[in-house]
Amino acid sequence: MKIIDPAQIPANQLHRILLTAIAPRPIAFVSSIDRDGNKNLSPFSCFNAFGVNPSTLIFSPSRSGRDNKLKDTYLNVKEVPEVVINTVSYSMVEQANLASTEYPKGVDEFVKSGFTAIQSEKVKPFRVAESPVQFECKVRQVIETSDRPGAANLVICEVLLIHVNEKLMDIRGQLDPRKLDLVGRMGTDYYVRASGKALFTVEKPGEKVGIGVDALPEEVRMSNVLTGNDLGKLGSQPMLPKAPEVLEYKKTSFFRKIAAEFDSSPEAGTVTAHQHAHELISKNEIEEALKLLLAIDRFIK
Numbered sequence: 001m002k003i004i005d006p007a008q009i010p011a012n013q014l015h016r017i018l019l020t021a022i023a024p025r026p027i028a029f030v031s032s033i034d035r036d037g038n039k040n041l042s043p044f045s046c047f048n049a050f051g052v053n054p055s056t057l058i059f060s061p062s063r064s065g066r067d068n069k070l071k072d073t074y075l076n077v078k079e080v081p082e083v084v085i086n087t088v089s090y091s092m093v094e095q096a097n098l099a100s101t102e103y104p105k106g107v108d109e110f111v112k113s114g115f116t117a118i119q120s121e122k123v124k125p126f127r128v129a130e131s132p133v134q135f136e137c138k139v140r141q142v143i144e145t146s147d148r149p150g151a152a153n154l155v156i157c158e159v160l161l162i163h164v165n166e167k168l169m170d171i172r173g174q175l176d177p178r179k180l181d182l183v184g185r186m187g188t189d190y191y192v193r194a195s196g197k198a199l200f201t202v203e204k205p206g207e208k209v210g211i212g213v214d215a216l217p218e219e220v221r222m223s224n225v226l227t228g229n230d231l232g233k234l235g236s237q238p239m240l241p242k243a244p245e246v247l248e249y250k251k252t253s254f255f256r257k258i259a260a261e262f263d264s265s266p267e268a269g270t271v272t273a274h275q276h277a278h279e280l281i282s283k284n285e286i287e288e289a290l291k292l293l294l295a296i297d298r299f300i301k
Contacts (some may be wrong), residue, residue, distance in 0.1 A: 011065055011150045019045070020187025024194075027185055028059040029086040029096055031110075031117075031125040032076035039117060039126055040072045041099045041109035043088065045185035046152065055159035057085055057137060065150035072105050074142075074153050081139035082123035083157060086131035090181045090193050095130075122160045132168050132180055136161040203236075210236040217297045225274035230281045234290060241291050249291040262296055270296060 006014050019025075028047035032040045046060040061071035077083060088096045092115075099113040110117040116129035120136050127134040137157035145152045168179040177199055184192045192198065213221060213235040220226065220234070241249075249255055258276065262269025273296045280289035 015065060015150060016187060019185075023186045024184025024192040025186075027088040027096070027183065028057070029088050029099070029128060029131060030059060030061075030073055031084040031086065031128065032073050033080050033082070033125045034072075034076045035079040038106050039108050039110055040076055041113065041115065041128070042071065042073050043096045043100050044073070047085075054140075056140075057135060057157045057159060058154055059085065059157075060152040060154050062153060063147075063149055063151045068147075068149040070153075074155070075105075077139045077142060077155055080124055082125055083137050083139060083155070084120055084123060084125045084127045085135040085137060085157065086128040087133040087180070088183055089132050090183050090195065092128075092130050093183045093191060120161075127163060132165045132182075133175070134163040135159045136163075205236065208236075208238050211239060215240065217293065219270065219297065220274075220293050223274050225271060226278055226281075230278055233281050233284075233286055234293075237286055237290065241287060241294060246291055246294045250295050255292065255295055258292075258296070 004017065025045040026047055028044045030042055030044055034040070042061070044059045044061055046062065048058065050056045050058055061073040063070060073083075095113045095115060099109040099115070101109075101112070103109065103112060109115075110126065110128075117126035118129045120127050123136045123138065127136070135157075137159050139155055140158050141154075141156040143154040143156070145154070164175065168175055170176040170179075178195060181193070181195045184194060186192055213231045216231065216234055221231065226234075250259070258269060258273050261272055273292055277289040277292050280286070280292065
């Protein structure tokens with residue numbers, strides 16, 4: 001591993017490393033307003049949700065790394081401590097990118113980017129009609145991390161009202177990620193689209209306590225075939241199959257075919273068994289995979 005000391009490299013290089021490695025990042029498409037009523041709209045990818053009691057969203061309109069200039073959004077929330085944080089879907093990403101242009105203060109990015117400004121109900125800044133979810137927020141606090149170029153300004157917001165496009169909900173009344181079609185920010189000019197094959201599920205452990213990877217036989221843990229994700233799924237099971245179950249599995253015709261190869265060449269048989277186990281795991285047949293792996297392990301006869 002290459003070791004990098006943040007204090008020993010240029011700020012722009014550090015910026016690229018951080019924003020490429022810490023990704024994908026959700027995008028806060030922030031609408032703000034100054035004391036004279038001038039609208040501003042700008043996307044920020046240093047953004048996330050940090051709690052629900054109170055509901056807390058934080059984004060950072062950082063200082064410019066080039067000239068240390070403060071963002072109009074930052075200046076606006078110091079004058080009018082309210083924002084609307086709009087989410088960004090794939091259908092609007094090019095327009096949102098256009099809104100990131102550094103127009104002179106007072107220029108209306110709603111107009112420049114072609115978005116529709118609609119009146120909010122509890123805050124002064126306008127909402128983006130095209131955004132699938134819009135959060136009306138009051139700004140509770142702004143934390144300036146330093147006055148140096150590239151420094152973060154953490155805008156801590158409390159959600160007052162949420163507007164959701166009902167067409168993007170499932171039958172349970174929950175937002176459907178497949179319909180939201182959100183985008184995330186990667187490094188440099190790269191984005192990621194959170195839809196289609198990019199979406200997958202990982203079951204949370206919840207109350208089920210997994211046995212852990214350390215409970216698996218050594219040859220399984222050290223396998224050159226099974227992946228880290230495979231081991232994670234195996235280790236998430238609440239218990240290993242009992243010896244009688246494994247012995248019964250050894251009687252199956254499927255295992256006998258593998259056993260024949262294993263008897264002639266333990267190394268080749270192990271690889272074949274691990275390949276089959278990998279396929280079983282990919283189909284979420286975890287218990288079957290465990291029986292197979294334990295059946296070839298030497299400590300079960």
